[in-house]
Amino acid sequence: MMSNLLELRQLCVEVDGKELLHDINMTIPRGEVHALLGPNGSGKTSLMMTIMGFSGYHVCRGQILFDGEDITGLDLTGRARLGIGIAQQRPPTITGVKLRDILEYVSNGNSWRTDQVEALVKKSGTERFLDRDINAGLSGGEIKRSELMQLLVSRPRFSMMDEPDSGVDLESLSLVGGLINELFSKDLDHPAKRRSGIIITHTGHILNYIQADKAHILLNGRIACSGNPRLMLQTVGERGYEECAICMREAA
Numbered sequence: 001m002m003s004n005l006l007e008l009r010q011l012c013v014e015v016d017g018k019e020l021l022h023d024i025n026m027t028i029p030r031g032e033v034h035a036l037l038g039p040n041g042s043g044k045t046s047l048m049m050t051i052m053g054f055s056g057y058h059v060c061r062g063q064i065l066f067d068g069e070d071i072t073g074l075d076l077t078g079r080a081r082l083g084i085g086i087a088q089q090r091p092p093t094i095t096g097v098k099l100r101d102i103l104e105y106v107s108n109g110n111s112w113r114t115d116q117v118e119a120l121v122k123k124s125g126t127e128r129f130l131d132r133d134i135n136a137g138l139s140g141g142e143i144k145r146s147e148l149m150q151l152l153v154s155r156p157r158f159s160m161m162d163e164p165d166s167g168v169d170l171e172s173l174s175l176v177g178g179l180i181n182e183l184f185s186k187d188l189d190h191p192a193k194r195r196s197g198i199i200i201t202h203t204g205h206i207l208n209y210i211q212a213d214k215a216h217i218l219l220n221g222r223i224a225c226s227g228n229p230r231l232m233l234q235t236v237g238e239r240g241y242e243e244c245a246i247c248m249r250e251a252a
């Protein structure tokens with residue numbers, strides 16, 4: 001078994017014929033949660049969508065490896081079956097499908113007990129919109145909780161979430177942080193280890209609630225630097241993301 005769950009090798013990605021991500025190298029060992037930081041427009045969402053396998057994101061060079069297997073040519077469904085899951089920042093509204101339907105469908109496939117799912121629904125505060133169409137008329141904070149609830153029941157081996165802290169008030173932030181910790185809390189196959197994933201955050205606020213093992217800063221579609229999340233966030237807070245560009249130039 002590979003110790004690295006996800007590996008990106010010199011990945012370049014095009015959207016609508018334009019190269020948005022350049023030469024991305026990233027390694028996420030089993031049991032680690034990494035933070036992906038960067039200013040708006042730097043390519044964070046595009047990287048997540050590429051790893052998930054959305055069709056608009058064309059890998060023009062490089063490779064994506066998951067658990068040692070090259071999944072660069074695998075479609076989104078295939079990747080979901082391997083255990084990759086996402087919580088989107090602005091997921092679409094799905095008319096005619098209720099949150100309850102999705103939770104029932106996914107939890108049956110994952111052998112959850114009904115009382116366990118009910119407890120999670122309570123904890124996530126999603127019961128008020130269980131019987132509404134997915135994301136229809138939900139507030140920003142409600143969408144985060146709905147997306148996380150769906151991830152929780154699907155128990156992916158590798159979860160990515162896009163700015164779970166954006167547009168969320170302080171009280172909800174600790175709730176969202178609790179849900180994310182629960183999501184990563186245990187790897188049923190390796191009880192000593194956490195589950196793995198990527199948390200995208202522009203502000204870093206969510207990292208006050210979740211321990212990230214490593215952070216990467218994306219600037220203009222490139223990884224500008226990688227390292228200790230606390231130190232990097234502190235530097236970004238004091239001097240801004242542009243400091244990374246300087247650091248990158250000095251390294252070159």
Ligand SMILES: Nc1ncnc2c1ncn2[C@@H]1O[C@H](COP(=O)(O)OP(=O)(O)O)[C@@H](O)[C@H]1O
Pocket residue numbers: 015016020038039040041042043044045046047056
């Ligand atoms: N479908 C698209 N077509 C053209 N450009 C896009 C598309 N999606 C994203 N981009 C551009 O790619 C860059 C990175 O976007 P995005 O991945 O959303 O960044 P972030 O999530 O870091 O804010 C931006 O300049 C954005 O305008």
Ligand SMILES: [Mg+2]
Pocket residue numbers: 044045046089162
């Ligand atoms: Mg984004």
